[in-house]
Amino acid sequence: EVQLLESGGGLVxxxxxxRLSCAASGFTFSTYAMSWVRQAPGKGxxxxxxxxxxxxxxxxxxxxxxxxxxxxxxxxxxxxxxxSSLRAEDxxxxxxxxxxxRKADYWGQxxxxxxxx
Amino acid sequence: DIQMTQxxxxxxxxxxxxxxxxxxxxxxxxxxxxxxQQKPGKAPKLLIYAAxxxxxxxxxxxxxxxxxxxxxxxxxxxQPEDFATYYCQQANIFPITFGQGTxxxxx
Numbered sequence: 001e002v003q004l005l006e007s008g009g010g011l012v013x014x015x016x017x018x019r020l021s022c023a024a025s026g027f028t029f030s031t032y033a034m035s036w037v038r039q040a041p042g043k044g045x046x047x048x049x050x051x052x053x054x055x056x057x058x059x060x061x062x063x064x065x066x067x068x069x070x071x072x073x074x075x076x077x078x079x080x081x082x083x084s085s086l087r088a089e090d091x092x093x094x095x096x097x098x099x100x101x102r103k104a105d106y107w108g109q110x111x112x113x114x115x116x117x
Numbered sequence: 118d119i120q121m122t123q124x125x126x127x128x129x130x131x132x133x134x135x136x137x138x139x140x141x142x143x144x145x146x147x148x149x150x151x152x153x154q155q156k157p158g159k160a161p162k163l164l165i166y167a168a169x170x171x172x173x174x175x176x177x178x179x180x181x182x183x184x185x186x187x188x189x190x191x192x193x194x195x196q197p198e199d200f201a202t203y204y205c206q207q208a209n210i211f212p213i214t215f216g217q218g219t220x221x222x223x224x
Contacts, residue, residue: 035213037161045153045161045204047213059211095160102208105149105159105172 001042002026002106004096009111016086022108030054033099034042036081038092039110046092049081050099056108064090086115095104118145123216129224134195136207140188149209152190153183155218156201165190166208189192195207195221 008020009014022034036048049060051069056071069082081095091114120143130136130211140150148168164173165181167186178193192199200223205216 042158044218045155045206045215047206047215050211050213061212088194102149102205102211102213103163103166103168104153104161107162109160 002098004088004098004106004108005107006094006096006108006111009047009094009113010107011114012086014087017025017082017116018086018113020094020096020111020113022081024077024096027098029072029077033102034070034072034079035097035099035104036079037095037104038090039095040089040092044074047069048094050087050102050109051079056093057097071092083113088115093106093114119146119209119214119217120211121205121207121214123203123205123219125203125219126182126217127220129222130195131139131224132195132197134224136192136195136221138190138203138205138221140183140184140190140216142188142207142209146207148184148211149207150181150183150188151206151208152179153204154199154201155204161204164203192221198221 003025005023035050051058051070067085071080093110096108097109098106122141150168152165155161169181203219
């Protein structure tokens with residue numbers, strides 16, 4: 001059974017940093033791309049970033065480019081999102097998702113990031 | 118970026134009704150379209166991929182069609198558990214983009 005468990009969310013001040021983690025199990029982690037997708041309170045889904053199975057290729061939304069970095073540790077079956085220079089508009093639930101052919105076939109339960117002073 | 122536009126934004130229907138949701142892409146995405154269902158407080162769930170392929174475990178009352186720029190998600194006979202928000206997503210090129218969502222409510 002595929003399981004994705006996000007952690008690392010919380011309250012952070014504007015301009016601050018936070019690192020999210022997503023622990024994966026139930027599939028061969030290194031074989032699949034992984035993504036982060038976020039959802040602001042009461043809003044729709046916004047794709048954030050995707051990383052290839054090897055970690056050698058990444059894609060990010062313009063809204064986070066230069067501030068967020070996606071990475072993975074295949075030895076630990078873990079996906080990361082390093083977030084810096086956080087803004088109020090980054091407040092959202094952040095989901096990690098197993099990604100195949102650019103579709104998210106399994107999702108974690110999400111972790112809430114709140115950016116506020 | 119490819120813009121995805123869903124219609125309607127919300128729809129009210131009754132159990133047993135047939136419902137169709139439309140998604141339009143701002144440029145040709147072939148069949149690179151997925152549909153997701155999201156219930157309040159829960160993560161999205163993949164329903165349809167490649168425009169018309171049913172994800173494993175999804176009931177057959179859900180179906181998808183279309184190619185190019187125009188796509189539809191149809192629920193043939195609404196069940197109580199289908200009341201949720203539905204999103205389309207283009208998977209043709211990065212950046213990946215979602216529609217704004219369609220809220221399906223009980224009449």
